[in-house]
Amino acid sequence: MxxxxxxxxxxxxxxxxxxxxxxxxxxxxxxxxxxxxxxxxxxxxxxxxxxxxxxxxxxxxxxxxxxxxxxxxxxxxxxxxxxxxxxxxxxxxxxxxxxxxxxxxxxxxxxxxxxxxxxxxxxxxxxxxxxxxxxxxxxxxxxxxxxxxxxLLRQPSEKRIGFALLQIIKGCGARKRYSELVTFPKHINKGILAKYTNLNPNTVTNVLQKLQEESIIQVIQRTMHVNVLKLQSKLS
CATH class of the missing domain: 2.60.120.10 (Jelly Rolls)
Structure with a gap:
């Protein structure tokens, strides 16, 4: 009993x-x-x-x-x-x-x-x-x-920004553009991302540029889109 x-x-x-x-x-x-x-x-x-x-x-x-x-x-x-x-x-x-x-x-x-x-x-x-x-x-x-x-704040710069992108996408209900790319919220700009990751704005710009060169990020009509699978693969 x-x-x-x-x-x-x-x-x-x-x-x-x-x-x-x-x-x-x-x-x-x-x-x-x-x-x-x-x-x-x-x-x-x-x-x-x-x-x-x-x-x-x-x-x-x-x-x-x-x-x-x-x-x-x-x-x-x-x-x-x-x-x-x-x-x-x-x-x-x-x-x-x-x-x-x-x-x-x-x-x-x-x-x-x-x-x-x-x-x-x-x-x-x-x-x-x-x-x-x-x-x-x-x-x-x-x-x-x-x-x-x-x-997140314990990570080196590149990983910190990568994980921050994933956290924000997960938390802010970013909509899917199509199967692989997810739209990043427009209202979270580079300046806010720098303050969130506790990094210099120039560091954030350089890392985002690198992710763009690796086709993890695409900027279409001033809107950033993130290939979540590629980003997760890079971070792992």
């Missing part, structure tokens, strides 16, 4: 099941569809270069990105990460007095978000059975992203 309960608990709470059942995508629908205490969000648009949150300000709203791309920055100069559709901004700490560790800036032409009052989300998370697991999964995802970024 005890063994059966242990197996059931393991099934309910093993990390893979928790990650799937309490994902950020499901959290959004949990807030909207819950019959007992739904909370109301508000749609808001941000134009390019507008800040959703500024560093060291009080975070009293939580943003669910519907479309567009947001850049997380430290000291308004270092680029930490990129957030896009289905990502959550402002959910890192459950304290109402928490100050933002980063600035979050819209870098696509428009960013559409659904915003909620942080106090209402905290109340709902704490009052819902297993609600805290949504925050747990979110934080695990944030830690994973942070570790991937740290690993």
């Amino acid at each position: 005890m063994n059966q309960q242990t197996k059931e608990m393991h099934f309910l709470y093993n990390s893979e099941t928790v990650t799937q059942e309490f994902s950020e995508h499901k959290f959004y629908y949990f807030l909207q569809k819950d019959l007992f205490s739904p909370i109301e969000g508000t749609i808001k648009k941000f134009k390019k270069h507008e800040f959703l949150i500024t560093e060291k300000e009080m975070v009293d709203e939580i943003y669910f990105i519907q479309s567009g791309c947001v850049m997380a920055m430290k000291n308004y100069s270092r680029v930490i990460d990129f957030y896009t559709e289905e990502d959550i901004v402002g959910f890192d700490c459950l304290l109402l007095t928490d100050l933002a560790a980063h600035s979050f800036k819209a870098i696509s032409d428009e960013v559409l978000i659904m915003k909620y009052k942080k106090s209402e989300i905290i109340e709902k998370v704490l009052n819902a059975q297993e609600g805290y697991l949504y925050h747990y999964v979110h934080m695990q995802n944030q830690i994973k992203r942070l570790l991937e970024k740290e690993e």
Whole structure:
């Protein structure tokens, strides 16, 4: 009997099941569809270069990105990460007095978000059975992203830029042009890429030029396209 309960608990709470059942995508629908205490969000648009949150300000709203791309920055100069559709901004700490560790800036032409009052989300998370697991999964995802970024910054220049291209393509939902080439997001230019990789802009330009000579990158009508298979093969 005890063994059966242990197996059931393991099934309910093993990390893979928790990650799937309490994902950020499901959290959004949990807030909207819950019959007992739904909370109301508000749609808001941000134009390019507008800040959703500024560093060291009080975070009293939580943003669910519907479309567009947001850049997380430290000291308004270092680029930490990129957030896009289905990502959550402002959910890192459950304290109402928490100050933002980063600035979050819209870098696509428009960013559409659904915003909620942080106090209402905290109340709902704490009052819902297993609600805290949504925050747990979110934080695990944030830690994973942070570790991937740290690993990236340990690489030599060429590999660092190559891995950065792959990370951005994976995270920013770049669309496929055709089978081999993937369109790189236009709003992430060489300057932003330099700040993200912590490299000199000239180094980034030289490496991208080399990748173009190797037919890993193609520039068509001012838009960069990446042959992901060739790039992965080069990096391995």
